[in-house]
Amino acid sequence: MEFQNVIFNRKSIRTFLDEKVSDEQIYRLLEFGHAAPSAGNIQPWEFIIVKDEDNKKAIVETTFIGNNMIDGKPQEWILKAPVIIVVVANKQKSYERYGKIALETLIYLDCSACIENMLLGAVELGLASCYVSGFRKDELSKVLKLPETHEPIAILPIGYSNDVSLKRPKVKLDEIIHCEVFSG
Ligand SMILES: Cc1cc2nc3c(=O)[nH]c(=O)nc-3n(C[C@H](O)[C@H](O)[C@H](O)COP(=O)(O)O)c2cc1C
Known part of the structure; x- marks a missing residue:
C-alpha cells in the first residue's frame, strides 16, 4: 500500500473477525515495531504474544473502559482479537543510560514510536x-509475571476486521499550526 494511504487509513478498530x-x-509486525527510533538507540521495548483464551481473559480483567480505573468495566471487546501483543518496556536498559528521565519520559516515548510503527x-x-x-499497570504486571525491571506500556489487540466505520475526525490542522510568533 502507498505510504500515505497507510497513514490515512489507520484507525482504531475494536471489532474482529x-x-x-x-x-x-x-513476526512482521514486531519487525516493524523493532525498526522504530529510540533515545540513544536503547530499544527498551519487548513483546509478549498472547493467544491462549484464559491468558487473554486474565489480561482483559486488568483493563477498564474510560478513565474509571477502579470500577470501570473491563474492555471485553479485546477478547475477540485472536492475538494480543503486550508492549513492555525494559526500564533498566534505559535507566542505566539516562537515569530518572528514562523512567519519567523516555521509555514511553520510545515505546510509543514502536507502537505506532506496529499500528501502521x-x-x-x-x-x-x-x-x-486503559489497564491497571500493577495488576497487568502481576498477570504477566513481569520482573521489577519491566513495565507494561500498551496492549495491542490484533486481528482481521470488516469494520467500515468512518474515521474519527481530527481537529483542523490549520488551527494547531503556529508560525514563528515568538519575538522580543
Ligand atoms: C496512549 C493511547 C491510549 C489509548 N487507550 C485506549 C484504550 O484503553 N481503549 C481504547 O479503546 N482505545 C484507546 N486508545 C485509542 C484512542 O481512543 C484513539 O486513538 C482515538 O480515539 C483516535 O481514534 P483513531 O485512532 O481511530 O484515530 C488509545 C490511544 C492512545 C494513543
Whole structure:
C-alpha cells in the first residue's frame, strides 16, 4: 500500500473477525515495531504474544473502559482479537543510560514510536488494531509475571476486521499550526 494511504487509513478498530492471524504476520509486525527510533538507540521495548483464551481473559480483567480505573468495566471487546501483543518496556536498559528521565519520559516515548510503527504496519498487512493503555499497570504486571525491571506500556489487540466505520475526525490542522510568533 502507498505510504500515505497507510497513514490515512489507520484507525482504531475494536471489532474482529473469527479468523486467525499467522505467526509470520505477527513476526512482521514486531519487525516493524523493532525498526522504530529510540533515545540513544536503547530499544527498551519487548513483546509478549498472547493467544491462549484464559491468558487473554486474565489480561482483559486488568483493563477498564474510560478513565474509571477502579470500577470501570473491563474492555471485553479485546477478547475477540485472536492475538494480543503486550508492549513492555525494559526500564533498566534505559535507566542505566539516562537515569530518572528514562523512567519519567523516555521509555514511553520510545515505546510509543514502536507502537505506532506496529499500528501502521497492521494497516499495511490488512490487519486491525488499537492502542490500549486503559489497564491497571500493577495488576497487568502481576498477570504477566513481569520482573521489577519491566513495565507494561500498551496492549495491542490484533486481528482481521470488516469494520467500515468512518474515521474519527481530527481537529483542523490549520488551527494547531503556529508560525514563528515568538519575538522580543
Ligand atoms: C496512549 C493511547 C491510549 C489509548 N487507550 C485506549 C484504550 O484503553 N481503549 C481504547 O479503546 N482505545 C484507546 N486508545 C485509542 C484512542 O481512543 C484513539 O486513538 C482515538 O480515539 C483516535 O481514534 P483513531 O485512532 O481511530 O484515530 C488509545 C490511544 C492512545 C494513543
